[in-house]
Amino acid sequence: MTQKKVVIVGGGYVGFEVAKALDGFADVTLIEQREAFVQPPATIRALLQPELLDQIILPYDRLLMRGRVIRGRASRVTQSEITLEDGTIYTADYIVLATGSSYAAPFKPEGNSIKDFREASAEVSLQLASAKSVVIIGAGAVGTELAGEIAAAQPDKDITLVSSDNTLFPMYPAKLGAQLKRKLERAGVNIVLGQRAENLLRLDRPYAGSVKLTDGRVISADLVFPVIGSRPNTALAQTLSGVATAPSGRIQTDKWLRPSKHPNVFIAGDIADIGDGMTIVAISRQNPWLIKTLKQALKGQAIEDLKPYVPWKKAPILLPLGPKIGNSWLFATVGDWVTRQMKGKDLFISKYRKAFGR
Ligand SMILES: Cc1cc2nc3c(=O)[nH]c(=O)nc-3n(C[C@H](O)[C@H](O)[C@H](O)COP(=O)(O)OP(=O)(O)OC[C@H]3O[C@@H](n4cnc5c(N)ncnc54)[C@H](O)[C@@H]3O)c2cc1C
Known part of the structure; x- marks a missing residue:
């Protein structure tokens, strides 16, 4: 048949x-x-550990046994x-x-070129290595994890994380945002809440420049990361x-x-x-x-x-701040150990390598 x-x-x-x-x-x-799958959760740490790129770019050639992947x-x-x-x-x-x-680059490939994605990641990685100051605009999961990864790997940098909300992760119980804030501040990250960047020069990739906030403050940085969704x-x-x-x-x-x-x-x-x-x-x-x-x-x-789809009422979230610390909400707020075991240590890299036959 x-x-x-x-x-x-x-x-x-x-x-x-x-x-x-x-x-x-x-x-x-x-x-x-594209010729390969790219695993976004690990593209953040790849800026600090460029060798990770070889682990998280996974060609489709071993995905299907009977069907086909058409580029x-x-x-x-x-x-x-x-x-x-x-x-x-x-x-x-x-x-x-x-x-x-x-x-925004370099967190997902733009268009269909993996070569361009590798180049964008390598370029930002070099810029980051030589930057003394970094401003991250947007404190969603990507911005928060980026601040944590930079602070963990390059602790001498002056890092500012800017959010338009008055707390981190306001959609979740207050404990989650409060604990993440405390850990980031302890790692040296300056957190600015309730402020928007009014003059982002670009939304598609990081750049050197200054950012004007709603209250008139101007923050200059060697690297401004627009990570607004x-x-x-x-x-x-x-x-x-x-x-x-x-x-x-x-x-x-x-x-x-x-x-x-x-x-x-x-x-x-x-x-x-x-x-x-x-x-x-x-x-x-x-x-x-x-x-x-x-x-x-x-x-x-x-x-x-058949049964209709029912979305999450409130989805869990895992927020490592580098490989060792972090917080998560898994129907209750949990700390470093669980976050590290579930995500921070490996960023699901082995799971996806296996799925792609690597
Ligand atoms: C830096 C970063 C970190 C993240 N970390 C996490 C995390 O830790 N946990 C979490 O839950 N979520 C995370 N996310 C969100 C997560 O990556 C996305 O929700 C997820 O990628 C969405 O999967 P998708 O299959 O809908 O689409 P995508 O992963 O965007 O895949 C879509 C695919 O479609 C292809 N495509 C698009 N248009 C066409 C076309 N016309 N023809 C052929 N192919 C096409 C693209 O090339 C792409 O491969 C992160 C996102 C980013 C950017």
Whole structure:
């Protein structure tokens, strides 16, 4: 019997794992613009330990046993076809769009070149090594971890972390932000709360310059890191008829992660506005649901008869400040040991190397 075709666009955290799980259950094609997967949580420490790049750039050649990974950029999608920029068309019974998000360099590759990503990371790593002062604009997970990693590896630097909020991680119980603040300050990081940068020269990469804050203060630094969040890559999903973009910039879905009237087209991860954050933690809940749902659909069950997806009420978060210390919220605030064991020590590098056959 011929297998049903599943085409997945985007080989990030959603795409690679869904493709791998369905390999064999269906005829799987994964379309990805880059020759390798890059693991963002470790791109922060790679600025301090450039040799890590070889561990976290993982080619797709050993991902699938039966299906295929096609290198190309998808530009159009319908209910049954994906068209690449070069005009190649792939037909599908089920489609998953997981085109993810972009981030300021050097934390995720820009476009499709891994060589450019390596060069951007190496360049910023050198700039950082010679910088005496660093200002980090944005105290989300990336900014906070970056401050912690720099303080741990290069403790002589003058590091300032700026947040527009009045506490760190205000969405979580106050203890989490308070403990992180205390540990960062003990490591020498100057934390500025309740202030916005008013004159960021660029949002796409670090630069040398000065930053004017809302209260008029000007901070000059050898390196200003703009780390103010991910931008969802929704252009492909928007070519589907009937999709709607939420105020967040992400694509709206029904309860089964479908963005349009087509019952066989799904989205997940950073592009999907389904009540989860733009995190791997969110994807660690979405992927098992998506894999199970697709397997049942492949057996002929109607999607509407299956359980809808339910997002995290409050997702856990792991925040290492370098390899040794940190805090996390795992339904309670936990400290250095748990954060180190679960993330800080290894940054999931061995887990993903194994998934990619390394
Ligand atoms: C520095 C950093 C650290 C992070 N650390 C953590 C962390 O510790 N924990 C956590 O939970 N989250 C973390 N995140 C967030 C996490 O990386 C994202 O939530 C995750 O990458 C989203 O996965 P995704 O599969 O939706 O998309 P992505 O990982 O963005 O992957 C999308 C893929 O689609 C490909 N693509 C895009 N458009 C096309 C197209 N048209 N055709 C073909 N291919 C295409 C891209 O090349 C990419 O490979 C971090 C993010 C950053 C930037």
